[in-house]
Amino acid sequence: xxxxxxxxxxxxxxxxxxxxxxxxxxxxxxxxxxxxxxxxxxxxxxxxxxxxxxxxxxxxxxxxxxxxxxxxxxxxxxxxxxxxxxxxxxxxxxxxxxxxxxxxxxxxxxxxxxxxxxxxxxxxxxxxxxxxxxxxxxxxxxxxxxxxxxxxxxxxxxxxxxxxxxxxxxxxxxxxxxxxxxxxxxxxxxxxxxxxxxxxxxxxxxxxxxxxxxxxxxxxxxxxxxxxxxxxxxxxxxxxxxxxxxxxxxxxxxxxxxxxxxxxxxxxxxxxxxxxxxxxxxxxxxxxxxxxxxxxxxxxxxxxxxxxxxxxxxxxxxxxxxxxxxxxxxxxxxxxxxxxxxxxxxxxxxxxxxxxxxxxxxxxxxxxxxxxxxxxxxxxxxxxxxxxxxxxxxxxxxxxxxxxxxxxxxxxxxxxxxxxxxxxxxxxxxxxxxxxxxxxxx
Numbered sequence: 001x002x003x004x005x006x007x008x009x010x011x012x013x014x015x016x017x018x019x020x021x022x023x024x025x026x027x028x029x030x031x032x033x034x035x036x037x038x039x040x041x042x043x044x045x046x047x048x049x050x051x052x053x054x055x056x057x058x059x060x061x062x063x064x065x066x067x068x069x070x071x072x073x074x075x076x077x078x079x080x081x082x083x084x085x086x087x088x089x090x091x092x093x094x095x096x097x098x099x100x101x102x103x104x105x106x107x108x109x110x111x112x113x114x115x116x117x118x119x120x121x122x123x124x125x126x127x128x129x130x131x132x133x134x135x136x137x138x139x140x141x142x143x144x145x146x147x148x149x150x151x152x153x154x155x156x157x158x159x160x161x162x163x164x165x166x167x168x169x170x171x172x173x174x175x176x177x178x179x180x181x182x183x184x185x186x187x188x189x190x191x192x193x194x195x196x197x198x199x200x201x202x203x204x205x206x207x208x209x210x211x212x213x214x215x216x217x218x219x220x221x222x223x224x225x226x227x228x229x230x231x232x233x234x235x236x237x238x239x240x241x242x243x244x245x246x247x248x249x250x251x252x253x254x255x256x257x258x259x260x261x262x263x264x265x266x267x268x269x270x271x272x273x274x275x276x277x278x279x280x281x282x283x284x285x286x287x288x289x290x291x292x293x294x295x296x297x298x299x300x301x302x303x304x305x306x307x308x309x310x311x312x313x314x315x316x317x318x319x320x321x322x323x324x325x326x327x328x329x330x331x332x333x334x335x336x337x338x339x340x341x342x343x344x345x346x347x348x349x350x351x352x353x354x355x356x357x358x359x360x361x362x363x364x365x366x367x368x369x370x371x372x373x374x375x376x377x378x379x380x381x382x383x384x385x386x387x388x389x390x391x392x393x394x395x396x397x398x399x400x401x402x403x404x405x406x407x408x409x410x411x412x413x414x415x416x417x418x419x420x421x422x423x424x425x426x427x428x429x430x431x432x433x434x435x436x437x438x439x440x441x442x
Contacts, residue, residue, distance in 0.1 A: 047380060050075035050119040050143075052110045052134055053126035054083040056245070056255040057148060061123050061175075062087070064373045065146075066094055071377060075119055077107040081223030082247055084108070089249070108225060110134055114141040121380055124148060125175075127261045128268055129233050132157035132442065135172070139164040144380045146373070148175040149277035150269065151393035155401050156433035158394040159420060160442055165390045171379050173386040174393025176281050177372035178344070184282050185367075186356040187333065187342040191286040195354055196335030199287055203321040203332040204279040207271025208300075209407040213264040215240035232440035235266035243267065269404055272308070272320075275329050276400040280310075280318070281388075282331050282342070284396060287316045291391050293399050293417035294318070299406040308403050313417075320403070405431045 049065060051058055054076050066073045076087040084106040091104045107113045113122075114137055121144035124134055132152045138145050139161075151174055152158040165172045178184045191199060217238040220226045226239050237243075242260035247253060262268035269276075284290055294310035300320070308320035323332035323341055330343025338350035349355055372387070379386040398420065405428060406413050414423035422428040436442070 045381060046070050046072060047120045047377060048072045048074045048118055050077065050113045050116070050122050051087065052077045052113065052122055052124045053130075053148075054078035054080075054087045055125065056258060058123070058125035059083075059086070059090075059254065061125055061146075061148075061373070062090065064370050065123060066091065068374065068377055072102050073104065074102060075105050075107065075113050075116065077110045077113045079108060079225040079228045080221075080244060081108075082221075082249060085249055086247060086252075086254075109228065111137070114138060114143065119143060121145065121171075121376075127229075127259060128153045128273070129261075130231050132161050133232060133440065135161055136164040136442075139168040139170045139172075142168065142170075144171040146173045146175060146376050147393070149281075149393065149397070150273040150400055151277075151390070151397040153269075154433045155398050155420070157442060158397050162390050162394050171376075171383065171386065172390040172393075173372075173376040173379065174388040174390070174396075175372070176278060176388045176393065176396065177369045178278050178282055179285070179387050180367045180369070180372035180375060181344065182356055182367050183342055183344075183347045187331070187340050187347070188282065188286040190340055190349070190354050191333050191335070192288065195338070196333060196340060196350070197337030199316055199333055199335045201334045202283045202287065202316065202318045203323045203334075204276075204283045204318055205322045205327055205329055205331075206275035206279045206320055207329075209272045209404050210263055210265040210268055210270030213237050213266045215242055215260070215264075221246060230437070232436040233267065234435050234437045237264075237266050265404075265408075269400060272403045272407070273397070273400040276320075276403065277396055279329060279331055280399050280403075281392075281396040283318050283333075284399065285392075286331070286333060287312065287314065287318075289314070289316075289395075291395050293395055293415065294402065295415055295417065297402045297406040297413045297415060299403075299410060299412075302411060308406070310399065310403070 047070060049071055051062060051073065062073065065071055073091050076084060078084050088104060088106055095102045113119065122138050123146045124131065125148045126134065128150060131147060135145055135147050152161055190196060218240050220239045224244060229244060242257065245255040245257050245259060247255055262274050263270060289312055295313050296311040298305045298309040300306060300308045310318040323330065328343045328346060330341065330346060332341045333339060338354065340354055341348040347355065375386050402413065402415060408431065409428060413425065413428055416423055
């Protein structure tokens with residue numbers, strides 16, 4: 001980026017005022033939450049974390065959280081013994097290197113971790129179908145929560161999770177870490193300040209819906225509790241290593257792929273929820289539709305509709321549409337007086353005054369995941385909502401799920417975001433939730 005494209009806004013100053021509280025954004029007021037069961041937890045400002053879901057994403061989150069000051073990682077949980085052992089090896093090696101005596105324990109069943117009174121907060125990075133039940137149980141146990149996106153598997157689950165968080169005075173942060181990236185914050189700020197004029201449309205490129213499960217059956221590896229992995233899923237699927245990618249402890253080798261459960265409609269939401277939870281999130285944030293949502297959803301392929309389309313009450317249309325030839329995952333905002341394109345590694349705009357200032361050696365991802373994790377811990381400490389609280393994680397997740405429901409039914413849907421229900425559409429209403437296996441209930 002050349003110097004004449006840089007705005008007068010200091011990136012360093014902007015990050016300092018926004019990352020740990022979104023102060024001045026005008027779109028994300030921090031709501032104080034009650035202390036309740038947390039009165040005894042915060043007296044020494046040392047927070048003890050437990051991790052549920054120790055796969056590729058959980059392993060990456062561990063790298064960040066374990067290095068934060070005043071944080072002790074004391075427990076991990078996973079249904080796969082090899083991943084529990086990797087977690088133990090990694091945490092013990094870290095604390096040994098840093099000359100800290102921290103006892104770390106691991107569990108197969110998350111209820112055993114929740115029963116520990118000394119665990120203050122949880123990082124949940126399981127497959128999506130477990131998010132709601134685990135997080136609601138964590139709320140009842142008085143644990144604050146960092147929950148990976150998309151927030152829940154179904155719309156009904158999200159509604160129940162919002163209630164559980166507020167009823168139990170819990171701090172919940174959604175893992176939508178793009179909200180803590182300098183470039184996404186800059187794009188949102190410029191749009192909301194009217195710097196590109198009235199916005200009429202947004203391209204939000206995320207990818208398509210899930211496909212029917214078609215993986216071949218494979219033998220369940222030793223040490224994997226497949227029944228517990230399935231949990232509430234009421235779907236006729238069998239084990240395949242793509243659903244729970246293998247690792248090696250000797251020699252050490254991590255997952256080579258992301259968990260493939262996300263690509264199948266029986267177990268995930270496809271790219272619509274996987275990347276939609278990021279890019280639809282940024283789009284709604286910028287156009288002032290946080291805690292709300294679209295009023296009409298039209299699937300790609302319906303009549304002359306080329307791309308999945310969301311229409312909002314404020315007149316803005318968001319389409320799941322590429323803004324470049326590479327089909328980069330990102331957003332492009334079209335205003336009456338200009339435009340802005342933004343992705344994790346890209347920022348372009350119609351005028352030099354719209355650009356963020358980057359200091360020497362800094363990049364567009366300033367802040368990023370680590371700042372998002374710091375924001376969560378600061379929110380736990382101060383008993384306030386983080387930059388991506390439960391209601392926002394839920395409203396974004398609803399939008400993603402609405403897209404998949406429209407794809408599934410192959411026709412437009414009318415949605416009331418205030419009531420969170422379809423308009424006179426009993427067929428669509430059936431898709432607000434999925435039946436659980438016997439023994440599980442919301």
